[in-house]
Amino acid sequence: MTLPLRLLATLLSAACVVAATALPAHATPATITANSGGGGDWTATTTPQLMYQDTQDVYSTSTSGQPVTFAASGGCTVKTIASVAGGLSHAKVTGTSGTTPCVLTLASAAGNGADAGQVAFTLATIPLGQTARVGKVMTKVPQTVKTRHTYVLGAANLKTDQGQPVTFALVTGQGICTVGKDKKKRWVLTVGKKTGKCSVTATSPAVPPNYAGLNNGAAWAVVK
Numbered sequence: 001m002t003l004p005l006r007l008l009a010t011l012l013s014a015a016c017v018v019a020a021t022a023l024p025a026h027a028t029p030a031t032i033t034a035n036s037g038g039g040g041d042w043t044a045t046t047t048p049q050l051m052y053q054d055t056q057d058v059y060s061t062s063t064s065g066q067p068v069t070f071a072a073s074g075g076c077t078v079k080t081i082a083s084v085a086g087g088l089s090h091a092k093v094t095g096t097s098g099t100t101p102c103v104l105t106l107a108s109a110a111g112n113g114a115d116a117g118q119v120a121f122t123l124a125t126i127p128l129g130q131t132a133r134v135g136k137v138m139t140k141v142p143q144t145v146k147t148r149h150t151y152v153l154g155a156a157n158l159k160t161d162q163g164q165p166v167t168f169a170l171v172t173g174q175g176i177c178t179v180g181k182d183k184k185k186r187w188v189l190t191v192g193k194k195t196g197k198c199s200v201t202a203t204s205p206a207v208p209p210n211y212a213g214l215n216n217g218a219a220w221a222v223v224k
Helices: 005-024
Strands: 030-037 055-062 068-074 076-082 089-095 102-108 119-121 145-146 150-154 167-172 178-181 187-191 196-203 214-221
Touching: 030 119, 055 068, 055 102, 068 076, 068 089, 076 102, 076 167, 089 102, 119 187, 145 187, 150 196, 167 178, 178 196
Parallel strands: 145 214
Antiparallel strands: 030 055, 055 089, 068 102, 076 089, 102 119, 150 187, 167 196, 178 187, 196 214
């Protein structure tokens, strides 16, 4: 090897060493935690369910010490209440679907020797239950009915708040109570001569994708 070539090799070797030592070290991404407040931190399998139209709190911190930002996709929206450096960041998430999962993405900038961090949590969404104006006997306290009496379970053509027809059915107490309609076409519970126990259900069809079917029940002791 001639002298100029040796010199060139030495220079190239030195350049490689300089380039290698000039590369910055990579910090660990910040760890972001989240919880609903008053409970343990969320994990991939311990996130809460989110009901359609329900709003829940989410609190978060980052090991970077930077504020946590919130973003939502799928069956929910999110509103930031407080994004605090070195403290708890707070947001409220609202369900917009009864079936589409809610995906919350939390992120924070670099700090405290940590790189920027990001984490996503998936919350299962569930339909909202329907309601109906059933008869007072369905919520009667004490839960007793008398022999040889008739009680109104629901109005004629009773419907839920989502316009679905409500149907009543006897579950237990055959031979003691009956469920049917009176002359005014109201749903009624008719109690016979025997004492014992009776129970009924009030049900309606679901309204996909956001409303579950009505499924209410009531039970009574039959007394004289």
